[in-house]
Amino acid sequence: xxxxxxxxxxxxxxxxxxxxxxxxxxxxxxxxxxxxxxxxxxxxxxxxxxxxxxxxxxxxxxxxxxxxxxxxxxxxxxxxxxxxxxxxxxxxxxxxxxxxxxxxxxxxxxxxxxxxxxxxxxxxxxxxxxxxxxxxxxxxxxxxxxxxxxxxxxxxxxxxxxxxxxxxxxxxxxxxxxxxxxxxxxxxxxxxxxxxxxxxxxxxxxxxxxxxxxxxxxxxxxxxxxxxxxxxxxxxxxxxxxxxxxxxxxxxxxxxxxxxxxxxxxxxxxxxxxxxxxxxxxxxxxxxxxxxxxxxxxxxxxxxxxxxxxxxxxxxxxxxxxxxxxxxxxxxxxxxxxxxxxxxxxxxxxxxxxxxxxxxxxxxxxxxxxxxxxxxxxxxxxxxxxxxxxxxxxxxxxxxxxxxxxxxxxxxxxxxxxxxxxxxxxxxxxxxxxxxxxxxxxxxxxxxxxxxxxxxxxxx
Amino acid sequence: xxxxxxxxxxxxxxxxxxxxxxxxxxxxxxxxxxxxxxxxxxxxxxxxxxxxxxxxxxxxxxxxxxxxxxxxxxxxxxxxxxxxxxxxxxxxxxxxxxxxxxxxxxxxxxxxxxxxxxxxxxxxxxxxxxxxxxxxxxxxxxxxxxxxxxxxxxxxxxxxxxxxxxxxxxxxxxxxxxxxxxxxxxxxxxxxxxxxxxxxxxxxxxxxxxxxxxxxxxxxxxxxxxxxxxxxxxxxxxxxxxxxxxxxxxxxxxxxxxxxxxxxxxxxxxxxxxxxxxxxxxxxxxxxxxxxxxxxxxxxxxxxxxxxxxxxxxxxxxxxxxxxxxxxxxxxxxxxxxxxxxxxxxxxxxxxxxxxxxxxxxxxxxxxxxxxxxxxxxxxxxxxxxxxxxxxxxxxxxxxxxxxxxxxxxxxxxxxxxxxxxxxxxxxxxxxxxxxxxxxxxxxxxxxxxxxxxxxxxxx
Numbered sequence: 001x002x003x004x005x006x007x008x009x010x011x012x013x014x015x016x017x018x019x020x021x022x023x024x025x026x027x028x029x030x031x032x033x034x035x036x037x038x039x040x041x042x043x044x045x046x047x048x049x050x051x052x053x054x055x056x057x058x059x060x061x062x063x064x065x066x067x068x069x070x071x072x073x074x075x076x077x078x079x080x081x082x083x084x085x086x087x088x089x090x091x092x093x094x095x096x097x098x099x100x101x102x103x104x105x106x107x108x109x110x111x112x113x114x115x116x117x118x119x120x121x122x123x124x125x126x127x128x129x130x131x132x133x134x135x136x137x138x139x140x141x142x143x144x145x146x147x148x149x150x151x152x153x154x155x156x157x158x159x160x161x162x163x164x165x166x167x168x169x170x171x172x173x174x175x176x177x178x179x180x181x182x183x184x185x186x187x188x189x190x191x192x193x194x195x196x197x198x199x200x201x202x203x204x205x206x207x208x209x210x211x212x213x214x215x216x217x218x219x220x221x222x223x224x225x226x227x228x229x230x231x232x233x234x235x236x237x238x239x240x241x242x243x244x245x246x247x248x249x250x251x252x253x254x255x256x257x258x259x260x261x262x263x264x265x266x267x268x269x270x271x272x273x274x275x276x277x278x279x280x281x282x283x284x285x286x287x288x289x290x291x292x293x294x295x296x297x298x299x300x301x302x303x304x305x306x307x308x309x310x311x312x313x314x315x316x317x318x319x320x321x322x323x324x325x326x327x328x329x330x331x332x333x334x335x336x337x338x339x340x341x342x343x344x345x346x347x348x349x350x351x352x353x354x355x356x357x358x359x360x361x362x363x364x365x366x367x368x369x370x371x372x373x374x375x376x377x378x379x380x381x382x383x384x385x386x387x388x389x390x391x392x393x394x395x396x397x398x399x400x401x402x403x404x405x406x407x408x409x410x411x412x413x414x415x416x417x418x419x420x421x422x423x424x425x426x427x428x429x430x431x432x433x434x435x436x437x438x439x440x441x442x443x444x445x446x447x448x449x450x451x452x453x454x455x456x457x458x459x460x
Numbered sequence: 461x462x463x464x465x466x467x468x469x470x471x472x473x474x475x476x477x478x479x480x481x482x483x484x485x486x487x488x489x490x491x492x493x494x495x496x497x498x499x500x501x502x503x504x505x506x507x508x509x510x511x512x513x514x515x516x517x518x519x520x521x522x523x524x525x526x527x528x529x530x531x532x533x534x535x536x537x538x539x540x541x542x543x544x545x546x547x548x549x550x551x552x553x554x555x556x557x558x559x560x561x562x563x564x565x566x567x568x569x570x571x572x573x574x575x576x577x578x579x580x581x582x583x584x585x586x587x588x589x590x591x592x593x594x595x596x597x598x599x600x601x602x603x604x605x606x607x608x609x610x611x612x613x614x615x616x617x618x619x620x621x622x623x624x625x626x627x628x629x630x631x632x633x634x635x636x637x638x639x640x641x642x643x644x645x646x647x648x649x650x651x652x653x654x655x656x657x658x659x660x661x662x663x664x665x666x667x668x669x670x671x672x673x674x675x676x677x678x679x680x681x682x683x684x685x686x687x688x689x690x691x692x693x694x695x696x697x698x699x700x701x702x703x704x705x706x707x708x709x710x711x712x713x714x715x716x717x718x719x720x721x722x723x724x725x726x727x728x729x730x731x732x733x734x735x736x737x738x739x740x741x742x743x744x745x746x747x748x749x750x751x752x753x754x755x756x757x758x759x760x761x762x763x764x765x766x767x768x769x770x771x772x773x774x775x776x777x778x779x780x781x782x783x784x785x786x787x788x789x790x791x792x793x794x795x796x797x798x799x800x801x802x803x804x805x806x807x808x809x810x811x812x813x814x815x816x817x818x819x820x821x822x823x824x825x826x827x828x829x830x831x832x833x834x835x836x837x838x839x840x841x842x843x844x845x846x847x848x849x850x851x852x853x854x855x856x857x858x859x860x861x862x863x864x865x866x867x868x869x870x871x872x873x874x875x876x877x878x879x880x881x882x883x884x885x886x887x888x889x890x891x892x893x894x895x896x897x898x899x900x901x902x903x904x905x906x907x908x909x910x911x912x913x914x915x916x917x918x919x920x
Contacts, residue, residue: 003572003797004507004509004510004568004571004572004796005507005510005572006503006506006507006572007503007505007506007507007555007556010503010505011503012500012501012502012503012569012572012573013499013500013501013502014500014569014573014576015498015499015500015583018498018499018500018501019498019499021501022499033829033859034854034857034858034859034860035854035859035860035861036831036834036859036860036861036879038475038478038479038830038879039473039475039478039479039482040472040473040474040475040478041472041473041478041481042472042473043466043467043470043471043472043602044504044558044588044590044602045467045470045524045558045590045601045602046466046467047464047465047466047467049464050464050465061529064505064526064527064529065526065527066524066525066526066527066558067524067525067526067527067550067553067554069521069524069592070546071544071546071547072546073544073545073546073549074544074546076544081541081542081544082541084531084533084534084536084541085533086530086531086532086533086534087531089533090527093527094527095467096467098504098505098526108464109472109474111464112463112464112465112466112472113472113474116474118874118875118878118879120864120875122861123475128504130504130505132529141505142503142504142505150864153864153865154865155864155865157843157847157862157864157865158864160847161862164851168854276844277843277844277847278844278847279844280844280845280847280848280851281847281848281851282851336464337463369493370498371496371498374496383617383737384736384737384738384739384740385740387617387620387737387738387740387741388740388741391624391740391741391742394494394495394628397494398494399493399494399495399496400494400495400496401495401496401582402617402621404580404610404613404615404617404618405613405614405615405617414578415578415580418578419496419498419578
């Protein structure tokens with residue numbers, strides 16, 4: 001018999017991992033709710049028509065496609081079959097695929113339910129997505145996204161909410177982060193100087209690589225490509241990004257003659273509005289205007305944000321990119337025929353946050369919500385008594401088990417220790433006779449014997 | 461542009477539905493945890509090798525299969541292509557499929573992790589599964605299963621736990637149910653009388669239909685098929701199932717001469733053990749020994765259980781079958797090469813429970829956890845103050861929004877009413893000048909004006 005296995009790039013999450021994943025999700029979800037976001041879930045399986053053409057050519061290649069049921073070859077094109085043209089044949093034998101992200105399904109949902117939704121629509125969504133990427137460390141074919149978006153409002157107060165959500169959620173997780181933000185208009189302001197959109201797009205792609213290849217690396221590529229004024233623009237941006245605080249950066253932008261235009265003013269105005277809104281709020285993490293931040297996705301049109309870890313408990317050799325990001329997009333639902341719905345959203349990288357907290361060893365004890373009490377019977381005849389007592393503890397909300405059967409005490413205690421159970425409640429012959437119970441604290445090793453009716457008070 | 465749509469048999473769950481689904485899941489999950497079950501999640505995508513041959517021929521047909529990535533036709537068999545043999549070609553172009561239930565993935569997980577798992581292994585799992593069934597009312601192609609299983613223990617105390625979980629969870633949901641149980645050995649005891657396994661299997665299939673076609677319907681089919689002693693056996697079973705209580709039923713079984721054998725004794729003994737274990741525990745729902753209950757799945761080998769609604773608030777025309785079921789299986793992991801792991805488990809039919817509670821109108825108010833407070837600013841300049849106050853409410857765990865921008869008050873209050881928000885906190889010119897806030901209770905319609913620093917106490 002073959003050994004069973006998992007498809008490449010997929011994972012089982014056993015109990016210990018699941019408890020901690022649920023701990024992270026619980027804190028993120030509670031934060032979403034506290035800011036007025038309500039849950040949405042969409043199906044894993046979408047029509048390929050919905051998915052294709054939304055993620056670029058590369059994205060289309062990475063979609064998982066589902067074979068049509070039944071006699072899927074019946075109507076397939078004869079010539080394509082003979083030519084073994086997999087690509088051209090795919091649309092004839094597959095109508096559906098797996099969800100690739102949570103944003104396109106959100107847009108589809110909003111368009112399909114536009115008459116029922118009361119805008120501004122604040123929804124969160126925490127579900128897996130699938131991409132047929134080459135699996136590698138930290139990159140999976142099935143992974144989770146945790147998104148919060150607001151649709152149908154252009155107010156900067158939405159951006160302010162989302163920045164606060166990042167700050168609150170990571171504070172709740174006990175993980176120090178740096179929250180970076182920028183406004184695409186500040187970057188758009190460079191387009192005239194760079195002599196046009198094509199140069200500007202290329203410039204943006206290059207500066208997005210600064211995290212990886214550094215200032216000089218970007219400068220060399222700009223030189224190689226000969227982007228007009230690219231070197232001066234990069235020098236200016238880099239200079240501004242090195243300034244000590246947001247006010248200085250904004251002043252420097254105001255004073256940079258080469259980029260004085262409407263786009264610059266829009267960016268500076270909206271950043272000013274944002275900072276004004278949150279000026280009275282304490283933040284647990286650093287909030288930094290990063291004038292070089294572009295966020296790759298071309299659909300962002302306004303504010304962009306990104307979260308990077310900044311916790312000194314993370315091992316130095318543990319490198320990981322951003323653990324969250326988002327921004328404003330002005331035309332998300334346009335692809336499905338609904339115009340002028342502005343949106344802004346953020347995403348938490350659940351899998352990366354898990355890996356990071358695991359590597360830094362900062363999951364608190366409370367993240368392991370395992371059984372608290374195990375009843376150990378030395379004889380089967382004690383089990384109805386154990387069941388009755390366990391029922392009372394459960395009523396009080398205490399996770400409780402009765403070991404199934406009268407196994408040797410050592411075996412029962414091993415089970416408790418392996419599962420991280422704190423209390424073993426032992427019912428032997430003496431205890432049954434006396435109406436008592438012996439309680440062993442498996443953390444401290446102490447043991448005492450109590451009247452059975454004092455058990456609940458003792459455990460609570 | 462095409463209107464976007466959903467694949468047949470799949471659903472979006474918008475905020476109102478999601479809140480109620482989460483309410484149901486929350487109660488079931490809390491119950492699982494209180495009985496010492498820990499979470500497991502397995503990938504949606506499994507190797508077809510893992511799934512195929514586990515659910516019968518029909519099940520294999522209903523698996524959703526994923527097209528291999530890349531040039532999937534490159535190595536396909538020429539003859540099969542020419543013959544357009546969809547079925548024979550499938551294994552050459554598809555290696556993976558979508559999860560069909562949670563039981564086979566559990567077995568695979570246990571076999572792959574046998575060295576790390578501490579038995580008895582109590583896990584719960586709440587995830588969607590996919591079946592390419594013909595969609596109809598109450599039957600979906602993507603639907604949820606909520607399973608709890610215990611592997612590696614033959615003690616009847618596990619069955620006792622699972623019955624209690626059903627009782628506790630449905631009590632928590634406020635839904636009255638009837639919990640039926642039986643032991644497959646009681647039915648096996650009929651095999652010699654029916655002259656062999658083949659007759660017995662057919663007999664079991666027929667009596668499983670009694671809910672649908674009634675006593676006479678089953679009797680007619682037994683006659684037509686000429687099962688030896690089948691009519692007498694069905695008359696006896698039906699007579700016993702009509703007796704008033706479990707004791708009478710067990711006595712009648714003990715006195716039925718035609719079925720005296722080891723199987724009968726095993727069934728009676730284990731039912732006695734089960735009832736003894738829970739004799740000291742109160743139950744919220746009726747627990748009935750149903751001697752005709754077989755539960756279709758052939759892998760059950762011991763106790764079987766089933767939950768049917770018994771709530772007089774359910775509309776008479778709302779027909780639905782069981783909303784939960786399970787039982788003991790002695791050889792679940794055998795298909796993956798790990799012998800002698802006995803298991804017992806139950807499942808909750810989440811989608812049916814939702815439909816039922818919705819039809820009966822018994823979702824409590826608390827199942828709609830929406831925003832509680834909306835700040836309404838009459839001028840943009842009030843927003844930083846609103847943000848600061850909202851921050852304080854959120855810190856206290858109160859779900860709070862600041863309406864994005866200074867829209868007309870009517871528009872803001874409409875938004876609050878549509879979202880079911882209880883409190884509107886209004887900041888107009890006067891309030892800002894006075895350091896006060898006007899609070900409107902949108903349920904009662906009352907409004908009052910308070911000093912801003914009294915808001916939290918007032919809302920709490």
